[in-house]
Every structure is written in structure tokens, then in C-alpha cells.
Amino acid sequence: MAGILGNALKTVCSNYVPVRNPLKSAEWWQRNFGLEYAVPYNAAEAQAILKLSDGQWLHLVETDGPIDNQFPNKAGYEMFRLTFEVRQIEVLYDHLRENGVKTAELEDRDSCGINFVFYDLDGNKFDVNECVNVHRTPEAVERLKGHLFGLVR
Structure with a gap:
């Protein structure tokens, strides 16, 4: 199968990071790294999605569980x-x-x-x-x- 597909994985498009407060975390990433929202914040999703300079998404996902x-x-x-x-x-x-x-x-x-x-x-x-x-x-x-x-x- 590897011969047919070659290297089938191109890049990592999204990374998910556990956080307590997505909005506060997003502000921190914006202030320290200049990241911008990839999509508008939607409180119902309980996550903020920011975009790295090459286009990958950083999902700041709210959790009550362990970090x-x-x-x-x-x-x-x-x-x-x-x-x-x-x-x-x-x-x-x-x-x-x-x-x-x-x-x-x-x-x-x-x-x-x-x-x-x-x-x-x-x-x-x-x-x-x-x-x-x-x-x-x-x-x-x-x-x-x-x-x-x-x-x-």
C-alpha cells in the first residue's frame, strides 16, 4: 500500500490545545505571537481557532479536564x-x-x-x-x- 500512496500525509492542518478559557488564551496568543482568528469565535463550540502564518490552525479547546x-x-x-x-x-x-x-x-x-x-x-x-x-x-x-x-x- 505504501508504494501506491507514497507519503500520503502532507502536513498537519490543525493542532488542538487544552485550555481553561479560550478567549483569554486567544488574547494571550495574539499578544505574544501576533496570531489572528481563523474563523470568528463561536461560544457554542467552546474553542477559539487561530491561524499560524503558514495557514495551520491552532484550536484552543476549553476543557474542565486535566491539562x-x-x-x-x-x-x-x-x-x-x-x-x-x-x-x-x-x-x-x-x-x-x-x-x-x-x-x-x-x-x-x-x-x-x-x-x-x-x-x-x-x-x-x-x-x-x-x-x-x-x-x-x-x-x-x-x-x-x-x-x-x-x-x-
């Missing part, structure tokens, strides 16, 4: 379910920290790029990535890493 967006990997590290791709990661990182968003430190994940983890209003854990080696010149990557991590070569 369990994380899970431990085999080594016990609390994993996130989503990694967002960004440009100018250093600008976003500074913006989130200035806005009081809970963030972890920036990490150089070598060929994977530069990443950091942040948490939304409900404690959901997310990862952010910029593949700097793909989107910046080697000189720009060295300057960025030197600035962010104090690396001198």
Missing part, C-alpha cells in the same frame, strides 16, 4: 507535543521574556538549530525552533551564536 499537553520521555524529560518554526528566534525570545511569558533558556541543538521552550497560560509546554543554518549565512549564524551563547572562535 496534559506534556509527557515524559524514556529518560524522564517532560516532552512537548509541538515545535513551532520561527524566524529571528532571538527577537521572539526577548519579546516573550519582556511580556513575562515563562520560557526556558535558549539552546543550541546543533544541526537542529536554536530552540527554546515556553509555557502558555494553562501550563502547556511548547518548543520553538529556528534552523539557523538553513535560513542564515554561516557568518550570521556565528554572530548570532556568539551573541546568544558567548561563543568565541
Whole structure:
């Protein structure tokens, strides 16, 4: 069957995130990331649907149940379910920290790029990535890493 279909999965079009208050959460995502509504808010659906810059939808779904967006990997590290791709990661990182968003430190994940983890209003854990080696010149990557991590070569 795989031969007939090839790689049948094209992209992830929607991601569902458990939240306590969809409107308050949507405002937080708008303020911190500039996201816009994909469709008008409908209270009957108990979710706010926002659109990422490439068109994927982020569903902020109201729940009274547990918020369990994380899970431990085999080594016990609390994993996130989503990694967002960004440009100018250093600008976003500074913006989130200035806005009081809970963030972890920036990490150089070598060929994977530069990443950091942040948490939304409900404690959901997310990862952010910029593949700097793909989107910046080697000189720009060295300057960025030197600035962010104090690396001198």
C-alpha cells in the first residue's frame, strides 16, 4: 500500500490545545505571537481557532479536564507535543521574556538549530525552533551564536 500512496500525509492542518478559557488564551496568543482568528469565535463550540502564518490552525479547546499537553520521555524529560518554526528566534525570545511569558533558556541543538521552550497560560509546554543554518549565512549564524551563547572562535 505504501508504494501506491507514497507519503500520503502532507502536513498537519490543525493542532488542538487544552485550555481553561479560550478567549483569554486567544488574547494571550495574539499578544505574544501576533496570531489572528481563523474563523470568528463561536461560544457554542467552546474553542477559539487561530491561524499560524503558514495557514495551520491552532484550536484552543476549553476543557474542565486535566491539562496534559506534556509527557515524559524514556529518560524522564517532560516532552512537548509541538515545535513551532520561527524566524529571528532571538527577537521572539526577548519579546516573550519582556511580556513575562515563562520560557526556558535558549539552546543550541546543533544541526537542529536554536530552540527554546515556553509555557502558555494553562501550563502547556511548547518548543520553538529556528534552523539557523538553513535560513542564515554561516557568518550570521556565528554572530548570532556568539551573541546568544558567548561563543568565541
